[in-house]
Amino acid sequence: MDxxxxxxxxxxxxxxxxxxxxxxxxYGATHALKDVNVDILDRAVTAFIxxxxxxxxxxxxxxxxxxxxxxxxxVSGQILLDGEDIYDPRVDPVQLRARVGMVFQKPNxxxxxxxDNVAYGPKIHGLARGRADLDAIVEASxxxxxxxxxxxxxxxxxxxxxxxxxxxxxxxxxxxxxxPEVLLMDEPCSALDPIATAQVEELIDExxxxxxxxxxxxxxxxxxxxxxxxxxxxxxxxxxxGDTANVxxxxxxxxxxxxxxxxxx
Amino acid sequence: MNTAHIVSSFDxxxxxxxxxxxxxxxxxxxxxxxxxxxxxxRDEDLAARVRAGDAAIDALEDQINTQCALLxxxxxxxxxxxxxxxxxxxxxxxLERAGDYAKNLAKRTAILSxxxxxxxxxxxxxxxAKAVVQxxxxxxxxxxxxxxxxxxxxxxxxxxxxxxxxxxxxxFLTHMMEDPRNIGPCMHLHFIAKNIExxxxxxxxxxxxxxxxxxxxxxxxxxxxxxxxxxGT
Numbered sequence: 001m002d003x004x005x006x007x008x009x010x011x012x013x014x015x016x017x018x019x020x021x022x023x024x025x026x027y028g029a030t031h032a033l034k035d036v037n038v039d040i041l042d043r044a045v046t047a048f049i050x051x052x053x054x055x056x057x058x059x060x061x062x063x064x065x066x067x068x069x070x071x072x073x074x075v076s077g078q079i080l081l082d083g084e085d086i087y088d089p090r091v092d093p094v095q096l097r098a099r100v101g102m103v104f105q106k107p108n109x110x111x112x113x114x115x116d117n118v119a120y121g122p123k124i125h126g127l128a129r130g131r132a133d134l135d136a137i138v139e140a141s142x143x144x145x146x147x148x149x150x151x152x153x154x155x156x157x158x159x160x161x162x163x164x165x166x167x168x169x170x171x172x173x174x175x176x177x178x179x180p181e182v183l184l185m186d187e188p189c190s191a192l193d194p195i196a197t198a199q200v201e202e203l204i205d206e207x208x209x210x211x212x213x214x215x216x217x218x219x220x221x222x223x224x225x226x227x228x229x230x231x232x233x234x235x236x237x238x239x240x241x242g243d244t245a246n247v248x249x250x251x252x253x254x255x256x257x258x259x260x261x262x263x264x265x
Numbered sequence: 266m267n268t269a270h271i272v273s274s275f276d277x278x279x280x281x282x283x284x285x286x287x288x289x290x291x292x293x294x295x296x297x298x299x300x301x302x303x304x305x306x307r308d309e310d311l312a313a314r315v316r317a318g319d320a321a322i323d324a325l326e327d328q329i330n331t332q333c334a335l336l337x338x339x340x341x342x343x344x345x346x347x348x349x350x351x352x353x354x355x356x357x358x359x360l361e362r363a364g365d366y367a368k369n370l371a372k373r374t375a376i377l378s379x380x381x382x383x384x385x386x387x388x389x390x391x392x393x394a395k396a397v398v399q400x401x402x403x404x405x406x407x408x409x410x411x412x413x414x415x416x417x418x419x420x421x422x423x424x425x426x427x428x429x430x431x432x433x434x435x436x437f438l439t440h441m442m443e444d445p446r447n448i449g450p451c452m453h454l455h456f457i458a459k460n461i462e463x464x465x466x467x468x469x470x471x472x473x474x475x476x477x478x479x480x481x482x483x484x485x486x487x488x489x490x491x492x493x494x495x496x497g498t
Contacts (some may be wrong), residue, residue: 220343221341224343248343248344248347249343249347249348250344250481251344256344257344257345260343261342261344261345262270262272262275263268263269263270263271264271
């Protein structure tokens, strides 16, 4: 790992979390993702970058079978989570999504209290034995999402009453409340102001101590700031995948260079 | 990377930085050649002009640093663009040092022209200066053309400069042993030769920046150093 940032510990201890092998996605007649092979590490942040329509969000949504909800989508190839194929017919997508959580572009808290937003997942997955247990999960999740001190005195207030940045951190708390191993983030900061963005980025950096984080972002500077690994997608193909420090200083593929330096859109 | 940026003002900013460093290189080349000529022909007016000209070289370095700071702050350059900015700054620093050596040469010329000439010495120094300026010219050409081969050639030539310097060093030793009255001028002449040899090192570092710019990595192998003066300088 060539990352010289003294604040960012290297990836020596990182192990393989998700392995994608020959992943293809078709939406009807459209070939959206072409033969993607990638190894996503545990306890690391992996960023997917690329122009609109390049397939990065499509690939992200393959990782917790969100594409199952799109009628025209056909996924082939293998995606192994800890060595097990998540597209195996015996895998329950609902259980899978408890292990592979997701945070979306626009903060989308449930129209419920802050407490209930976080408690919802653990409740339906039966992860809490009684109220005290549930209280502990809610507090731990809000603490991990760096939101606890801001909301601990108003847990009964509606989640939708929070600021945009707080709502997004609430959604992150909701995603980690089910104890996932992987956290998928689809442009989690694009609706936030720079301060809220910085807070979420700081949170992402803290989360990687316990999760494998995969983030799709249109901001290349954000990818450079938060990730240890970067994957560049273009026209449905994975063009380049490597250490973030290398991708942004000395990319191998000319298409990557052209994109990150602002030459192709 | 030949294709233009989507934001064309980004291209103009990068081109401005590179044009400034080329203009600086031109001034340094002329300063070195003029200084060596002034020494050889004992032309104090020319030496004075070289000394006065150093301010313009320093001002260009300031301008380049400001331009590069703006590029970093406002454009957030990455990959090849980032390496362009970094190498422009390093090359400007190397050229600024080379300009200082030309100025120093001109200062010593004023002193030396009042001393008894040492036979053949200023001619040898002028040849050394010409060879070094050619290295610098080629290194800057290699930069503009992104020519790694030419840059490698410049690096290899530094060895010849070291050898020329070593033989000048021995020449001066002989003069000083023959006649103690040569010691004063030969000390000055030796500093001049050493400084020109250092300009060769700066030309080499410009060439290394070309290699870094194109390949993303500095050449790793240590170049063989030739120092047979026995002084470890």
